Amino acid sequence: EVQLVESGGGLVQPGGSLRLSCAASGFTFSSYAMSWVRQAPGKGLEWVSAISGSGGSTYYADSVKGRFTISRDNSKNTLYLQMNSLRAEDTAVYYCAKDGRGTGGYGDYAYWGQGTLVTVSS
């Protein structure tokens, strides 16, 4: 059974940093791209970033480019999102999702985590 469990969310001040983690199990982690998708309170889904199965290719939404860094540790079956220079508009539930293929940038999310809430506020 595929399981994705996010952690690391919380309250952070504007300009601060936070690192999210997503522990994966139930599939060959290194064979699949992984993504982060967020949802601001009362708003729609927004794709944030993706990384290929090997970790060699990364993709970012314009809204986070230069501030967020996606990475993965295939030996630990874990996905990460390092978030720097956080802004109020980054407040959202952050989901990790398993892509349908090894390369990122396409979507096809059959599996999602439960989400972790990030609140950026002073």
Place this chain on the structure above:
Amino acid sequence: SYELTQPPSVSVSPGQTARITCSGDALPKQYAYWYQQKPGQAPVLVIYKDSERPSGIPERFSGSSSGTTVTLTISGVQAEDEADYYCQSADSSGTCVVFGGGTKLTVL
């Protein structure tokens, strides 16, 4: 930047057919995916690759594609289908994932 356009809301009576459209210039080149999201829950994939249905998704959910528009059809709508529905695809180069703005389906 690339966008997918959905109607904000669709309303149908139980037993009727609901159709939710999604428009985007790259849809002839990239597959579309549809997700159902109920309050407080993670999204659930209901249609992949334009028209394929994952196992466990009821047969009343179907998808179709025509040019720059894809459509999610729910036949014989049930009260439990009331939810937000999002289409998702990629830009033409396959380097950027995009979600539509979402459509709230109300079962009257």
